[in-house]
Amino acid sequence: MSVSYIPEPTKRILWAKAAGRCQYEGCNKILWADDFTKSEFNTSYIAHIIGDKPTGPRGDDILSEKLKNDISNLMLMCDTHHRLIDVIDVSSHSVERLVEMKKKHEDRIEMLTDIKEEYQSHILLYGANIGNHTAPVSWEKAAFAMAPKRYPAHRQAIELSLKNSSFVDSDDHYWLIEKEHLNRQFNDKVKSRLSSGEIKHLSVFGLAPQPLLIELGTLISDIPTVDVYQLLREPAGWRWDDGCTVENIFSVREPAIKSNKVALNISLSANINDTRIVEVLGEDTSIWTLTIDSPNNDFLRKPEQLSNFRILCRKLLNDIKKEHGHNNELHVFPAMPVAASIEFGRVWMPKADMRLVIYDENRSKGGFIKALEKQMI
Template sequence: MSVSYIPQAVKFILWGKSAGRCQYRGCNTSLFEDALTKGEFNQSYIAHIVADEPGGPRGHLTRSAELKQDINNLMLLCDTHHRLIDKIDVEGHPESLLIEMKKEHEKRIATCADISHDMQSHIVTYKANVGAHTPMLTYESVRESLLPTHYPAQPAAIDLGLSNSPQRDRNDIFWQTETDNLETQFNEQLRPKLRKNEIKHLSLFAFAPMPLLIKLGTMLNDIQHIDVHQPVRDPKSWNLSNHGEDCEYIVAHPEKPSCPKVALNISLSATITNDRITSVMGEDCSIYTLTIGEPFNDYLKNKSQLASFSVAVRKLLNEIKSKYGSGMELNIFPAMPIATAIEFGRVWMPKADMPLIIFDENTGFKKAIEIKNA
């Protein structure tokens, strides 16, 4: 425990750099509020990394005296971690480790505090069962993905998902139930705030079957200030990079043009062969394909690739509509990343584009959702 005097000015600077939170890695406990009673009082401890006397934890014959009032040698800690590093496990907490913890914490606080006051963003989450799996998507799991360009506008997400649904996407009732819930939640939780201009920016995190993501995209169609986040597998992240190579989106035109039915094969995260589509639609179907050189499930890495996808889709929808007219139904067979599914819906124009019939893969393609134009 400290025995030396620490100037008040040094204490204030340490409190400021730590934002009044425990600097032990992974703790971050507020040191001015009791977790149970919510009463506000100072419950912090100031610990020396190199003890202020040679016989103390990590003490040194000469450096202890030199560093006893040096802010770079001081950590703000909770009672638990103060005892841990100074009494219970001194050997497990060498000087180098504690310096790393202190720098990490203060860098994170500085990054958060440097964000401009007008860069707030409302976090929107949406999840639905995918096969046998129920996605885990919470405010706590995604909030740090806003940094360093935005910060959460409120301490909770606007959640559009249906909680604890027993329905699975192999059941026909799943699609109607989930669609009804999505429309209800959107109209009750999000639309009023948007109409009142209470939201300046949205950060969207979603994990659901493709048809529902496309549906969500159509509802977000005219919202300009939105970041659609993509779960990237390698390296694991919810953020697309601002840098990186673009990719070429390839359009394959129908071998049988001018058929009474038309379909769009979107083969980005996997390859959908046309025979799987004709097994559902019949042979009298004109099939357009939007793909890339080598489809795979983690191809989408940067924002440039997503922007190029939006342009390619807009051009292709215009081309198909000019050929078949805005009244013809366009059947969508998607194998695509989450963000591209949402962007597809956002690109679609309800007053001008063809109505959509969206299919889902579940032991063969089945019709899941209809999206009508205006």
């Protein structure tokens, strides 16, 4: 434990660099309030990386005296982690490890506090039940994924989830109930705030069956400025994989036959065999296919891929309408990432595009079933 006097100016600089939070890796605890009573007072301790005495933790005959008041050798910590590094587990906390902790924490604080006001964004969370599993999305995970390009406009997210729902996607009334709830919540919590200009930017995180994500996209539309995020499996999380260099080239296959009955097969996260669509709609169906070389559930890793998808979908909807007529309906069979589902809904224009009939695969009901419909205005 430190016994040296730390000058007040040095303490203030350390507090600023740490943003009043514990600098131990993974802690980040606020140090200006008591967890239990919420009373506001200083709960911090100042720890030395190299002990302030040669006989102290990580002490050095020369450097201990030289660096005892040096900001580069000081860390702001909670009581628990101060005791951990100086008393309980000194051997596991080398100088190098603590220096790295301090650097990462202070670099993160500098990066986040350097973000300008125009980069603020309202977090929009949408999660519905998928099968027998719930799909939680959280403000904390969203805020982490947005940084450093955006930061949350508020400490609380806009939540459109149907919490504690007992319905699952195999229930007869599931689609009607979830769609109605989503529309009501969007109108109550988002629509007017977008219209008034209160919300200038949205960061959207959705984890729900694809037809509902498409529905969410149609509600948002392509008018507001929006960033849509994808939940990655490896590495797990919502942050885009900036280090990814893999490019997926989207391709479109036109139908072999021309018919008044038209379907769109979106095979991105998995392959949908045309025979499964024929089983639902019949042999006399024109099937357009949007796909990639090797469909898989973790291919979408960069926002640029999502942008390319949007551009292609806009063109594809126009091409299908030109070929099959504006007053026809388009049967959509989706197997695509959650972010792509939302963006597909956003590019669909209710005044210009064909009516949509959206299907969902449900094994308990033997295959694809009609889930939702989107009418023209």
